[in-house]
Amino acid sequence: MKFFIDTAGLAEIKEAAGYGFLDGVTTNPTLLAREKVRDADEHIRQICALTPGPVSAEVTALDASGMAEEGRRLAALAPNVVIKLPLTMPGLAACRILRAAGIAVNATLVFSAVQALLAAKSGAAYVSPFVGRLDENGTDGMRLVEEILGIYRNYGYNTEVIVASIRHPQHVLRAALAGAHICTIPFAVLSKLASHPLTDKGLETFLADWKKNAG
Numbered sequence: 108m109k110f111f112i113d114t115a116g117l118a119e120i121k122e123a124a125g126y127g128f129l130d131g132v133t134t135n136p137t138l139l140a141r142e143k144v145r146d147a148d149e150h151i152r153q154i155c156a157l158t159p160g161p162v163s164a165e166v167t168a169l170d171a172s173g174m175a176e177e178g179r180r181l182a183a184l185a186p187n188v189v190i191k192l193p194l195t196m197p198g199l200a201a202c203r204i205l206r207a208a209g210i211a212v213n214a215t216l217v218f219s220a221v222q223a224l225l226a227a228k229s230g231a232a233y234v235s236p237f238v239g240r241l242d243e244n245g246t247d248g249m250r251l252v253e254e255i256l257g258i259y260r261n262y263g264y265n266t267e268v269i270v271a272s273i274r275h276p277q278h279v280l281r282a283a284l285a286g287a288h289i290c291t292i293p294f295a296v297l298s299k300l301a302s303h304p305l306t307d308k309g310l311e312t313f314l315a316d317w318k319k320n321a322g
């Protein structure tokens with residue numbers, strides 16, 4: 108399973124790359140605003156220079172031609188930019204336009220399996236179901252991921268599923284068990300993946316025993 112990092116923070120992206128867990132990056136307007144980014148294009152360029160993997164940059168236009176125009180402009184920033192489009196009818200129309208121009212699309216804000224089916228039919232390279240937001244709304248977000256993967260298998264779609272809106276390591280575990288292609292993980296969750304209290308306790312004991320032996 109590929110690990111993307113869900114952030115626009117350059118320091119977090121560099122640190123994830125340093126650990127060897129950076130197959131790509133996903134951003135959105137909220138994440139860019141959190142970094143108080145003034146020149147969003149330059150910021151996206153800087154992120155793209157930190158990884159050869161796909162970097163999702165989201166449009167803010169709402170109509171199909173506006174989204175397609177913004178998408179073309181963003182795609183020209185770096186060869187690894189992927190255009191994030193909201194799963195709306197205009198977003199799907201823009202997806203077809205960008206796909207015809209050879210530009211990869213990540214269909215975002217996906218909350219139902221039928222939305223994901225439309226994304227695949229429109230030629231999206233990636234689809235992003237938001238599992239955490241569904242959980243918070245009283246639905247099992249990971250069940251949606253399983254449904255999408257089942258539908259894509261049924262019809263041989265090669266759209267890759269990016270499990271997004273991840274809140275904790277269990278989301279990563281269930282995504283891996285379901286066979287999702289990618290998890291886009293916030294840095295705080297990425298940091299938790301390697302930690303286990305018994306690992307810490309075991310390490311403490313090993314070091315204490317070794318010290319006793321040396322003394």
Ligand code: G3P
Nearest residue numbers: 113133135240271272273
């Ligand atoms: O890539 C965006 C998606 O992961 C959103 O996450 O935390 O805003 O629900 P969140």
